[in-house]
Amino acid sequence: xxxxxxxxxxxxxxxxxxxxxxxxxxxxxxxEKALQTCIDQKEYKIIINFENLSYIxxxxxxxxxxxxxxxxxHGGDLKFSNMNPKIFRxxxxxxxxxxxxxxxxxxxxxxxxxxx
Amino acid sequence: xxxxxxERATRQRGSVELQSLFELSRAISSSRxxxxxxxxxxxxxxxxxxxxxxxxxxxxGHGRFxxxxxxxxxxxxxxxxxxxxxxxxxxxxxxxxxxxxxxxRLPELGxxxxxxxxxxxxxxxxxxxxxxxxxxxxxxxxxEYLQALANIAAPVLENNRHLHALEVVNKQLDRKIQELQTLxxxxxxxxxxxxxxxxxxxxxxxxMGEMMVQxxxxxxxxxxxxxxxxxxxxxxxxxxxxxxQQADLMHQLLQLQRPLRLQDIPESGLRSVLKASHLNLYIPxxxxxEVKGAVLLGKRFIQSDYSDNDLxxxxxxxxxxxxSLENARLFQEALEKQRMDEELAIARDIQQRLLPASPPxxxxxxxxxxxxxxxxxxxxxxxxxxxxxxxxxxAIGDVSGKGVPASLxxxxxQASLRALIYADMPLTKIVARINDIxxxxxxxDKFITFFVAIxxxxxxxxxxxxxxxxxxxxxxxSGEVVFLETGGLLLGMMPNVVYEEETVPLASGDWLIxxxxxxxxxMNAEDEEFTExxxxxxxxxxxxxxxxxxxxxxxxxxxxxxxxxxxxxxxxLVALHLD
Numbered sequence: 242x243x244x245x246x247x248x249x250x251x252x253x254x255x256x257x258x259x260x261x262x263x264x265x266x267x268x269x270x271x272x273e274k275a276l277q278t279c280i281d282q283k284e285y286k287i288i289i290n291f292e293n294l295s296y297i298x299x300x301x302x303x304x305x306x307x308x309x310x311x312x313x314x315h316g317g318d319l320k321f322s323n324m325n326p327k328i329f330r331x332x333x334x335x336x337x338x339x340x341x342x343x344x345x346x347x348x349x350x351x352x353x354x355x356x357x
Numbered sequence: 358x359x360x361x362x363x364e365r366a367t368r369q370r371g372s373v374e375l376q377s378l379f380e381l382s383r384a385i386s387s388s389r390x391x392x393x394x395x396x397x398x399x400x401x402x403x404x405x406x407x408x409x410x411x412x413x414x415x416x417x418g419h420g421r422f423x424x425x426x427x428x429x430x431x432x433x434x435x436x437x438x439x440x441x442x443x444x445x446x447x448x449x450x451x452x453x454x455x456x457x458x459x460x461x462r463l464p465e466l467g468x469x470x471x472x473x474x475x476x477x478x479x480x481x482x483x484x485x486x487x488x489x490x491x492x493x494x495x496x497x498x499x500x501e502y503l504q505a506l507a508n509i510a511a512p513v514l515e516n517n518r519h520l521h522a523l524e525v526v527n528k529q530l531d532r533k534i535q536e537l538q539t540l541x542x543x544x545x546x547x548x549x550x551x552x553x554x555x556x557x558x559x560x561x562x563x564x565m566g567e568m569m570v571q572x573x574x575x576x577x578x579x580x581x582x583x584x585x586x587x588x589x590x591x592x593x594x595x596x597x598x599x600x601x602q603q604a605d606l607m608h609q610l611l612q613l614q615r616p617l618r619l620q621d622i623p624e625s626g627l628r629s630v631l632k633a634s635h636l637n638l639y640i641p642x643x644x645x646x647e648v649k650g651a652v653l654l655g656k657r658f659i660q661s662d663y664s665d666n667d668l669x670x671x672x673x674x675x676x677x678x679x680x681s682l683e684n685a686r687l688f689q690e691a692l693e694k695q696r697m698d699e700e701l702a703i704a705r706d707i708q709q710r711l712l713p714a715s716p717p718x719x720x721x722x723x724x725x726x727x728x729x730x731x732x733x734x735x736x737x738x739x740x741x742x743x744x745x746x747x748x749x750x751x752a753i754g755d756v757s758g759k760g761v762p763a764s765l766x767x768x769x770x771q772a773s774l775r776a777l778i779y780a781d782m783p784l785t786k787i788v789a790r791i792n793d794i795x796x797x798x799x800x801x802d803k804f805i806t807f808f809v810a811i812x813x814x815x816x817x818x819x820x821x822x823x824x825x826x827x828x829x830x831x832x833x834x835s836g837e838v839v840f841l842e843t844g845g846l847l848l849g850m851m852p853n854v855v856y857e858e859e860t861v862p863l864a865s866g867d868w869l870i871x872x873x874x875x876x877x878x879x880m881n882a883e884d885e886e887f888t889e890x891x892x893x894x895x896x897x898x899x900x901x902x903x904x905x906x907x908x909x910x911x912x913x914x915x916x917x918x919x920x921x922x923x924x925x926x927x928x929x930l931v932a933l934h935l936d
Contacts, residue, residue: 265542265546266542266543266545266546266559266562266563267546267549267559269558269559269562270555270558273558273562280592298538298539298542298563298566299535299538299539299542299562299563299566299567300539300542300543300546300559300562300563300566301562301566302565302566302567303561303562303563303564303565303566303567303573303590304562304565304566305566306565306566306569306570306571306591306658307561307562307565307571307573307590307591307592308591308592309571310571310591310592311591311592330531331535334528334531334532334535335535335566335567335569336569336658336659337569339658339659340569340658340659
């Protein structure tokens with residue numbers, strides 16, 4: 242089975258999580274941990290970059306649902322970027338574009354954070 | 358020549374109309390943008406006939422018509438929905454007021470003409486137009502033109518209707534595929550782990566992603582009325598969920614055997630607390646007809662409510678999880694049983710190692726011991742060894758309880774006895790000291806029945822202390838039987854006990870039999886005990902056997918007596934025969 246990896250970088254006060262590989266029920270706890278770390282460190286401006294993600298299942302999306310309220314309550318947001326069409330299709334199908342901002346490029350998401 | 362001029366004008370108009378219809382058909386058949394098609398359909402007659410107001414009404418799927426495209430209509434009117442009492446079969450041109458009996462609100466928009474678009478007897482839409490700017494009535498020619506326009510539009514609208522239906526079906530299909538994919542993936546994931554927390558986490562994430570919910574709680578029943586919170590997702594602290602603090606309402610909830618939305622639950626304390634906990638859906642984890650646990654979900658983020666289809670999907674997912682959780686439980690049980698078996702094997706090993714491997718060789722003394730442990734490992738103990746060249750020690754004991762604790766206590770007894778026996782102390786003091794040690798080392802409910810004797814080999818005398826043990830039987834060759842009872846309280850009950858000792862002479866031909874209650878109290882099917890009487894009978898009957906042979910014969914008689922019923926207790930025997 243393909244692995245899954247979360248790479249973390251910081252740009253000013255925005256945390257960027259780069260997802261890589263295969264995000265499903267099996268690897269979802271890894272993403273949960275990475276997001277929990279952000280919350281614990283009071284980092285509420287988060288961008289998820291999907292460029293290197295090859296697969297996402299509902300369980301992967303479920304992880305985001307568990308954090309979004311907390312993040313927004315603290316004045317932050319979870320923004321998505323660099324989705325390939327296959328990944329976007331799953332998000333779209335489940336109605337996520339109604340709830341999350343999705344950007345073509347990480348830079349756009351970053352600008353949106355910084356423009357506020 | 359007015360006739361000719363008129364004819365030319367008519368012909369010219371005809372040609373312009375044809376051209377406009379041709380352009381229209383070309384525009385609408387070359388465009389994939391349905392909105393654009395509707396715009397062309399509307400703007401063509403409006404431009405052609407100088408009409409300032411027009412709209413295309415399309416069925417909205419609920420038996421009504423909605424404005425799909427509009428020109429010259431006030432913006433606030435564009436969301437209007439019309440209920441047609443009757444649909445026009447043909448073009449109707451009439452004063453606005455007269456259109457009221459088609460749909461009540463039509464006149465308010467100032468329409469004077471309705472041109473229905475039919476395909477195969479199905480009304481696909483209505484082109485509604487207002488007055489011409491020049492105030493003239495629609496001519497026969499113009500009505501024919503509009504009819505032609507409607508005829509061209511019909512197949513386009515029909516195609517779009519199919520396309521739209523197809524899109525809806527496609528979307529539903531995609532959604533179903535995604536659901537199946539989730540079920541498949543969760544099935545795999547659930548089967549790849551036997552850890553209940555991991556199972557619950559996977560279940561939560563799949564549901565939260567699929568349903569777009571933020572809060573998900575998974576509960577598992579442990580015993581009737583007792584449950585464990587396996588997962589609590591969405592930054593929820595179980596301690597802050599009101600429902601989880603109310604044992605009686607939880608109990609009430611976990612009786613419910615089918616999925617329930619908040620609004621399906623009648624107004625009650627349960628409903629109020631669910632509401633206060635922001636939990637909108639209850640899905641029981643069912644195994645056979647029993648509720649094994651539950652999934653509780655918060656509200657959906659986009660669609661306000663859970664559909665029947667959602668409930669079905671969630672139940673399927675919950676069933677898969679229930680099976681996995683049940684497997685995990687069975688596995689855990691098997692693991693615990695295995696651990697217990699291993700523990701018992703260790704206990705049995707400890708016990709066996711503490712028993713003497715072989716009797717000391719002493720001329721004139723035939724000595725043998727036997728211990729057949731029960732399946733459960735009891736705490737029986739026997740011992741014999743030479744303290745010095747003239748003193749032989751014999752001991753037997755029975756530790757209360759079973760398993761590892763009993764074995765450890767028995768090891769404690771054996772070590773104490775072997776250490777203290779070399780001290781220059783009377784036997785009574787040694788036993789008193791051992792009693793204190795055992796008392797200090799054990800809980801009040803643990804005790805040992807213990808018999809210890811020292812035989813003076815040269816003088817053939819036996820000095821003993823019996824601390825509550827089944828009295829050993831001394832059978833003189835004369836036939837006289839003596840039960841060795843003198844001593845005191847069993848070991849470990851209380852400290853500072855004073856013991857008594859007694860000395861009895863031994864003679865050639867005497868048998869001494871030490872045993873535990875696993876022998877004397879062995880039970881047959883009629884609830885009768887083996888008793889000392891049967892031990893005595895066996896000794897009389899087999900007095901010619903060696904000590905080793907005799908203990909085995911007695912042990913076999915005990916087994917025969919109980920008719921091979923599973924042995925509840927150890928069988929322990931020591932026999933001494935004096936030549």
